[in-house]
Amino acid sequence: QSALTQPASVSGSPGQSITISCTGTSSDVGGYNYVSWYQQHPGKAPKLMIYDVGNRPSGVSNRFSGSKSGNTASLTISGLQAEDEADYYCSSYTSSSTLDIWVFGTGTKVTVL
């Protein structure tokens, strides 16, 4: 299983909206509605921000939203804030020979200008 493809970096000014893409194949992103997104600040553990494509866990700001079209999933951060500066990773469930497998994206560094 190959890593999902994300842009290396995305930037925006405070208050703006940005979108991070996550491209896979019909065997992972396109085949299941099981894409999740994680935020990782430097030196910290990843934190779940979105699960099952577009659902937010309790406590996650509604400025974060997720969607999917075909083999590409997207994370949108609206009203960008300084605290949103971090690395973001997507992940997709997939299955191979009846085995459950999870594949992660290459990661995107979000910079707040």
Place this chain on the structure above:
Amino acid sequence: QVQLQESGPGLVKPSETLSLTCTVSGGSISSYYWSWIRQPPGKGLEWIGYIHYSGSTNYNPSVKSRVTISVDTSKNQFSLKLSSVTAADTAVYYCARLVTVAFDPWGQGTLVTVSS
């Protein structure tokens, strides 16, 4: 709320076995699935495998021949063993709870360096 904490040696010699334990607090391990995920320095995340409290496991094909995940429900812990390690196995190792198909929460992570 559930919290996870990794523990184990921070330095392992090449060809030896890496062993880590994840202690679950604030909830019982006897529900959900539990996973190990790693992140080489400056790189992305890689899922290693999961275990159910019943003992059933599933591993990433990339490490399947070298990995064993086990569970000790009496101690509310699960463990990772990775054999025949090389420098490529140097990474921060995270344990995490698998909730349906997403990982939440994660432990703080522990850096394991493979070096002689």
